[in-house]
Every structure is written in C-alpha cells, then in structure tokens.
Amino acid sequence: MNKAVVKTENLTKTYGNSRVKTHALKSVDMEIPNGSFSCITGPSGHGKSTLLHLIGGLDRPTGGSVFIDGTDISALSDNKLAELRAEKIGFVFQFYNLLQNLTALENVETAMMFKKGPQKARKEAKELLELVGLSDKADAKPFELSGGQQQRVSIARAFANDPDILLMDEPTGNLDSESEEEVLKRIFDIHKMGKTIVIVTHNNELAEKAEMLFEIRDGKLCERERKLLNTEK
Amino acid sequence: MNIPKLVCKNLLRRKGRFIFTLLGITIGMASFVALLSLGGNMRGEVTKQAGALGANLIITPKNWCAYDQISILTGESLPESLQYDVLDKVSAIDGITAVPYLTQKTAVQNNPVLVTGILPGEMKDFKGWELKEGDYFVSPDERAAVIGSSIANQFDLGLNDVLTIRGGRFPVKAILQATGSNDDASVYLPVSVVQEIYDVEGYISYIAAKVDDITRLDSYIAAVVDVANVAVTSDRQLLSSVLAILGAVNTTLQLIAGVALIAAAFGIVNTMMTATYERRREIGILRAIGAKSSAIFNIFLLESGLYGLLGGVTGVAAGFVVSVFAAPLIAQSDFTALLKGAAPTASLDASIVLRAILFSIVISIASGLYPAWKAAKLTPVEAISHYE
Numbered sequence: 001m002n003k004a005v006v007k008t009e010n011l012t013k014t015y016g017n018s019r020v021k022t023h024a025l026k027s028v029d030m031e032i033p034n035g036s037f038s039c040i041t042g043p044s045g046h047g048k049s050t051l052l053h054l055i056g057g058l059d060r061p062t063g064g065s066v067f068i069d070g071t072d073i074s075a076l077s078d079n080k081l082a083e084l085r086a087e088k089i090g091f092v093f094q095f096y097n098l099l100q101n102l103t104a105l106e107n108v109e110t111a112m113m114f115k116k117g118p119q120k121a122r123k124e125a126k127e128l129l130e131l132v133g134l135s136d137k138a139d140a141k142p143f144e145l146s147g148g149q150q151q152r153v154s155i156a157r158a159f160a161n162d163p164d165i166l167l168m169d170e171p172t173g174n175l176d177s178e179s180e181e182e183v184l185k186r187i188f189d190i191h192k193m194g195k196t197i198v199i200v201t202h203n204n205e206l207a208e209k210a211e212m213l214f215e216i217r218d219g220k221l222c223e224r225e226r227k228l229l230n231t232e233k
Numbered sequence: 234m235n236i237p238k239l240v241c242k243n244l245l246r247r248k249g250r251f252i253f254t255l256l257g258i259t260i261g262m263a264s265f266v267a268l269l270s271l272g273g274n275m276r277g278e279v280t281k282q283a284g285a286l287g288a289n290l291i292i293t294p295k296n297w298c299a300y301d302q303i304s305i306l307t308g309e310s311l312p313e314s315l316q317y318d319v320l321d322k323v324s325a326i327d328g329i330t331a332v333p334y335l336t337q338k339t340a341v342q343n344n345p346v347l348v349t350g351i352l353p354g355e356m357k358d359f360k361g362w363e364l365k366e367g368d369y370f371v372s373p374d375e376r377a378a379v380i381g382s383s384i385a386n387q388f389d390l391g392l393n394d395v396l397t398i399r400g401g402r403f404p405v406k407a408i409l410q411a412t413g414s415n416d417d418a419s420v421y422l423p424v425s426v427v428q429e430i431y432d433v434e435g436y437i438s439y440i441a442a443k444v445d446d447i448t449r450l451d452s453y454i455a456a457v458v459d460v461a462n463v464a465v466t467s468d469r470q471l472l473s474s475v476l477a478i479l480g481a482v483n484t485t486l487q488l489i490a491g492v493a494l495i496a497a498a499f500g501i502v503n504t505m506m507t508a509t510y511e512r513r514r515e516i517g518i519l520r521a522i523g524a525k526s527s528a529i530f531n532i533f534l535l536e537s538g539l540y541g542l543l544g545g546v547t548g549v550a551a552g553f554v555v556s557v558f559a560a561p562l563i564a565q566s567d568f569t570a571l572l573k574g575a576a577p578t579a580s581l582d583a584s585i586v587l588r589a590i591l592f593s594i595v596i597s598i599a600s601g602l603y604p605a606w607k608a609a610k611l612t613p614v615e616a617i618s619h620y621e
Contacts, residue, residue, distance in 0.1 A: 058521055059614040079525050085613075086523020097518045097617070101246045102239075109234035114523035157522065
C-alpha cells in the first residue's frame, strides 16, 4: 500500500459551550493512501463535511491530530495552514462557491495568486479550463454558466496550484445526471494523473467506484476499506 | 489576477453603494478643502493688503473696534469720525508723512463701489502709484475721478466716461496701473470734494502714516498720541490682530469641515461593515483556496483606501470649484468682502492638493481598519458555511 498522505488520529470535533455540546466527530482514526480515490459516505448531519473540513485545514479539531504528508497540521499556525491549502490541497464544494463577480478564467487565476513563489500565468489558467472542457467559457461569469459548468470551473480552480490532494464536498449533489456524468469524468481524469481524491457523497454509484470507502455515522467511523486499493487487486 | 484587481472588481460590484459612499467622502473632503481654501485666501489677502497699505502707522479714532481695523485692510467704507485737523497735527510731527483716507460708498451701474477721498499729490507719492492711462489730478480740489484698474475692467470704463456720484458728475481722468491690492477697487476723488458731496466737511475716516526711522516706531506713536486724542496702531499690530481674528474664524470653519469628514468616515465604516457581512462566503472561499488572513485584511483595507483616494481626488476638485463659486457670494458680507479680489487659484498649489488627498486616504484607511480586522478574523469554515 502507498504511504498515507492523509492520516487522522483520535480526531475529535465538538461544537457548543459548556452547557450544550454537540460531538460532531468522535475519535476518528483513518488513513488515506497517496494517489487513492476515496469516498466518505453517511447520513446528513453525521459529520462527513466536518471531517473533510478538518482534513483540509479549514477548521481546527477539538482533539486529536490530522497529518498531511506526515505533518501534524493541527499544530500549524493560521498562516502556515493557509500556505498548505494554497499548495497541497484543492477544494470543490457542493454549491461551487465561485466568486460571482469574476469570470471563469479569473476564478481559476484567483487561486493561483495565493501560492508562494513564481505565479502561474493566465496561460495555465486557460489550460486548466481546457482540461475541464470549458475553454470556450473563459470569459463567462458564473451566473451565465449551468450548474455542471460552474462545478467544472471550480474543479479547475481546485486544481490551479497542482495540489496533491483534492477534497470534494458532494461535488455532484446539486447537478442533473448529465452534468454529473461530465463532472465525474473530469474528476476521474484528474485521479488518473496520480492525485489523491477524497469525496464526501451520498451517491452510491460513485461510492461503488471508490478505492476506499469510509462511512461516518454519529460522528464515528463505522466501516472502512470496503474495497481494496488498486495495488492490491 | 492580483489583489488590487480583485479589489477594483469588488468596489464596482455594487455601483449604487460605491457611488453613495464615494459621494459621502467627496462632500466631506470638498467642504474641508473649500473652507480651508477660503480661509487661506483670507489670510493671504489680508497680508497682501497690509503690505499694499504702505504705511507704518494707522491712526484711527479711539473707539474703533477690531472689526473697523479689519475693514481698513478689506477696503470697506468706514465712518468719517476723525477730525481733519488731526491730519495737520500729525503731519507737523518731524519724521512722519501722513495721508488721509475718507471712505464712502457709491453705486456704479447699480453695484456698490468704494469712493475714497484723498490728497491727490500726497497719496500718489505715498503709494507710488503709476498711471495706466490718462492724466492725474492737477489740483487738490479737482472735480474729476481717478479709478482703480479693476473698477475700469469691471464696469468697462474708459477715459472721459462720466461717473455720477451723489448727483455730481465726475469724468474719469485717469486709470491707475493694477497693484493687486484693494487700491484697484476704488474710485478716487480729492478729499475736499468727497467731504462736500457726502456732507461730511471737516472729517476723514482714518490716517495712514510713514515714518522716517522705523526703529523709533514707539517714539513716533507716543508723539502722535501726545498731539491728538486718537488710537495709533502699527501696521504689524494691525496685521497680527486681524490675523488672530481670521485664525479663530478658520479654526471654526475647519471644525465644521472636520465634522463633515467624520460623518463621511463613518459612511465608509458602514459600507465596509456591510461588505464584510455580505461577503462572508467569499472570504471563506478565498481562505479555502489559500488566502492568509493578512490577504483578506489587505483586500478590505485597500478597498477603503481606494474610497479615500477617489473621494480625495473628487473632493479636492469639488472643493476648489465650490470655493471659486462661493467666494463672490461670501464676499457680499462686509467681513469677508476682501475675497472679492482673491482668486481661489491662489491656494491651489500642489502640496495642498497632495496633502488633502493623503489626508482623505488616511481617514479612509483608518475607517477601514475595524471592518478589515473583522473580515480577517473570520475562520474559513465559519465563512464558508454561511449561506445566504
């Protein structure tokens, strides 16, 4: 098995105050191998998205640790965490989360401007839109695009800084079946390029295709590695 | 894509709000600049007039107040309350050259104009006047007029045009060379003629005097007070007391302008706070794709700074336009009448413009600090979980 690129230890997240506490995640231990295609499933409100946010460094755990490439990111400063997100992690959200006043191309470019060191140019942003089949929509604003197209722009954006890990929160949850197929095709294309992909989904068909499947119920990881990795097939 | 470009796009997203916020800072800055420029003009003009007076001593009746003293510098008409024989007494003092002023009002083409009664020969020497055209008075009681250059320009008067003053007809004999002072804005008649037509025989308004030895000013003052029951002020005292009054007026004007600016600053705070709230989600997205909190802080601060820059530029421009148009209106009041001759462009120098714009930027950035801090403080997940 490839070395784990994402690893959690005793990961716990609790919301609320001293009187009322909600345990969103309870002692989750998981390992996601480098280059794998993983899905996290489970009922709504049981902690899937919280887990994804913690893995991506968008939120901080109440207890336990998240390791990305062996680094404990729960110990990183806010700035280091932002650098990690800019360089190693790409996010795709259910509601696309594009910046509404920017064009498709500018949305992709925006992600490039937060990376340290020499920045990629407009040319690379165009290539990314080509990768998701939207080179003809570069100058379109999000409201001029269909849901599927917007999601493909957001995939191009997530991929802007060539991250190792792509985290997706129900990327097809808001799409019709035709758009869903198109978006999934792009996701599989990116996976073939050797990227680690983690998808939170309700879609059983997609979950079936995952190399690793995690199920979260009541904040606990209750079933894991239902499928074997490609390397073990 | 870079942060400034992103900021510009953000600013223009809500055009209405952008324009109204900008209008707030523009109005604030405009009032600030207009009042500052008017105040500056008054100062400059007063100083210039004091120089043009060409006198070391001003001799006035004892009961005159500061307002009357200002009027000497502003070229307003003053009461004829000094007896003519004071002039003889003062002139008799060794080392003093004195000239009388008798100021009255008349109308030319229905506009108020100052008439000054003078001793023709003495005044010409005292002031060093030069003629633009025509011939100067030949006798001290000639029934003719010499006019200042701005009077000639304003009413399109030429030689031999006839002015009617208190029923008398006075042909224009000569037009003075422009001096840049209030001397340009008066009609001059021999003092005896003015006394006669205004029915104030034996009286003048005040006396201006030069001394031979400026280092002995105090002893000259003592000598004047000795021979006549009058008040004597040196030109410097006069200037400083008038400037002190103007200073108080300026401070008041600036305070008023300051209030306008503070109101505008809160307009920016309000706009930016609303933007912070409305754009929580966008902040979350930017944070998710790798923006540090400092980048979010900079984005919001740059936005308020841009309001300051744009509002500063439009405000300064509007302020000067207002001061150009307001000056004639304000000049209708006696107190500020000296603005008549003051071109507002006199105060439009690059350093004032730059400082005003810089000030506007500083105020706007200060107004943006709190909203920017609030925006930067949002955690990515709390921002991204915000659904409209």
